Amino acid sequence: MTLDAERTRSNSSIAVDMLRDLIFSGELAAGTDHLESELAEVLGMSRTPVREAVVLLEAQGLLEVRPRKGVRIKRVSPEDMAEIYDILTELESLAAETAAKAGYTEQELSGMKQALDAMDEAIAVKNREAWAIADDIFHQELVSLGKNVRLQAIATMMSDQVRRARLVTLYIRPEPTKSNSDHRAVYDAILRGDAGAARAVHHEHRAHAKQVILELLSRHRLSSI
Amino acid sequence: MTLDAERTRSNSSIAVDMLRDLIFSGELAAGTDHLESELAEVLGMSRTPVREAVVLLEAQGLLEVRPRKGVRIKRVSPEDMAEIYDILTELESLAAETAAKAGYTEQELSGMKQALDAMDEAIAVKNREAWAIADDIFHQELVSLGKNVRLQAIATMMSDQVRRARLVTLYIRPEPTKSNSDHRAVYDAILRGDAGAARAVHHEHRAHAKQVILELLSRHRLSSI
DNA sequence: ACATTTATTAACGTATGCATCACTGAAAGC
DNA sequence: GCTTTCAGTGATGCATACGTTAATAAATGT
Structure with missing residues (x-):
């Protein structure tokens, strides 16, 4: 049954x-x-x-x-991507800050930790799709730790819009090793309750990711996806 | 016709x-x-x-x-208000930063300027409703200067949800003089292209506004509006 | 042959009708 | 008297039918 x-x-x-x-x-x-x-x-x-x-x-x-x-x-243009990444950058950074302030235990952050480990594993075996899935889970976890249901809804909406585009860039982007160290830094900051660092590190991470993806799209003449 | x-x-x-x-x-x-x-x-x-x-x-x-x-x-609880204000704080601050970077001319900022003057005038004649309308216009202008249509849509959605609540608090809140000096500071920062200041000042302004309104709701036992 | 007008088509926006299912109240059983 | 079951009611969710209107094709005139 x-x-x-x-x-x-x-x-x-x-x-x-x-x-x-x-x-x-x-x-x-x-x-x-x-x-x-x-x-x-x-x-x-x-x-x-x-x-x-x-x-x-x-x-x-x-x-x-x-x-x-x-x-x-709808197609997603590079301008659309820029808009969406800018919004995600702000909202996820807020979520990171809030999460750090909430003082979660290692237990409560286990979902995030698992996503981190899954990403490392995926990189080790060079499985980009597995990495993308774990990356998605990491960001979802982060946002949900922020305990703001509206923010979660908006983040989901925005992520959905770039979902197809991320698939396209997944195999032409550089190996996401930098991305992973960023993620760990965010995790660490949240675990030790350093709200300022959590926000700053994640903001920097997202802003950088935006740059990377926009350059990729431009270099490969992907004017819309 | x-x-x-x-x-x-x-x-x-x-x-x-x-x-x-x-x-x-x-x-x-x-x-x-x-x-x-x-x-x-x-x-x-x-x-x-x-x-x-x-x-x-x-x-x-x-x-x-x-x-x-x-x-x-739907009713809006203080928790809802907190969520919404947090989101507006982030997104409007981003808009302020972007607007400052865009290097707008005084001409292009005239809409904002008019809203500022209207707010001053409204305070002078103690017309709170007029102030609220001008305040709304100011924030809309700010967001639209950020040139991110998705951000604008989200901000409108969030503002709509607190619209009724703001009406309720309009007459029990302190005179919005502090609010006005904040607004001018944001305007000045944008005009002189100081992105960091624009973001910081507006962020501080919104965060403060959130505190004020939440305290009001709590003091007046307004558990939902 | 080209432009202009007319006729046709068909997709959407809207109205309407119907079946389903939760809720209300009454009746029956304990 | 209290609980439980059952029938009745009514609002929703969905299917369907229809009118409107834009797009296309045809036809006519120049």
């Missing part, structure tokens, strides 16, 4: 999840157009819940409803 | 605006429940566009859809 956590999820919320997955997996590629009726057929439901989902995803910046032309999956 | 900027707006987007207005004006009071069919009747349209609007406003945190119990207008 599969324990069904929730009774019956609404089709509308299922549509949100499925569409997100289709976008992240590239099955709904950036820049492509899709009729609501097509999407409804793909998702196996009527247009009504699909429309509700589409309205939501439009508000989250993943797609764009163009009347009579279908929904267009 | 009124120049109709947009051809025919969709009922759905009209519903969003009208519901927001009803919420901000208090006609849909915090904590109250409303059936979709009632709202549809009030707005003079069918349930479909109302539902779309409601889905959006739920995502923006203004209300909550409770199946079979109607739409509940």
Whole structure:
């Protein structure tokens, strides 16, 4: 018996999840157009819940409803990336500061620690996808330690928008060794309760990551993803 | 002839605006429940566009859809206020920094300047509502000078959520003279291109404002608004 | 052959109808 | 008298149908 956590999820919320997955997996590629009726057929439901989902995803910046032309999956330009990274830099730095002030125990930071170890391991075996997943978890952990649900929601939204782009750059970027030492420094600062350092180190880390990725995009002439 | 900027707006987007207005004006009071069919009747349209609007406003945190119990207008607790102010503090400070770096001319900062003067005038004649409006404009101007449309959208969302609360505290808070000198300092820093100062001063201003308002809420036993 | 007007199509926005499911109250059993 | 079960009610979530309107194709005139 599969324990069904929730009774019956609404089709509308299922549509949100499925569409997100289709976008992240590239099955709904950036820049492509899709009729609501097509999407409804793909998702196996009527247009009504699909429309509700589409309205939501439009508000989250993943797609764009163009009347009579279908929904267009949004591309992400370098300018978009810059905007998003700037926002993530600020909000995650705040989360790091708050987390440090909260005085978490090593136990409570175990999720973060595991992500760190997973990243090291991934680098050792040169598995970039595994590293990307662990990196994602690290940042999610960090943000959730900040105990600000709105901030978490915003960070998720922003991360979602650059998700595809990160996949593209994953194999052309330099090895993420610097990234890892940064992460450890943030972890250490939080563990010893040094709020100022946690904020500063993470801010620096994110700002640097932004530079690296923007240069990559420019060097490879990736004007939109 | 009124120049109709947009051809025919969709009922759905009209519903969003009208519901927001009803919420901000208090006609849909915090904590109250409303059936979709009632709202549809009030707005003079069918349930479909109302539902779309409601889905959006739920995502923006203004209300909550409770199946079979109607739409509940969300209250804002002091904890919510803290979260929101923290986010606004970070994002507006970033905007201030970016604005300073952009090297705007006095001309380009005229919108901000006007808001400043309007605030001074409002304080002189002790018109708090006028001050609140000008203050709002100042912050909007600041954020828009940051040239990050996502940041602007988030800031608007967050400001919306505390809008009602600010109305409540407007008359029990101390005279906003300190606030005004802070604002001028931010303006000056941006004008002379001092990014570090712009960020720091604004950060300090917002952090202080958060403290003041939270103490007010606590002192007046306003556990939710 | 080209431009302009008309006709057609089809996608979206909206209204409407219906099935589902939680909640209310009444009836029956203990 | 109290608890429990069952029927009734009503709001939501969803499907479907339709009108409007923009985009496309056709047709007409120059």
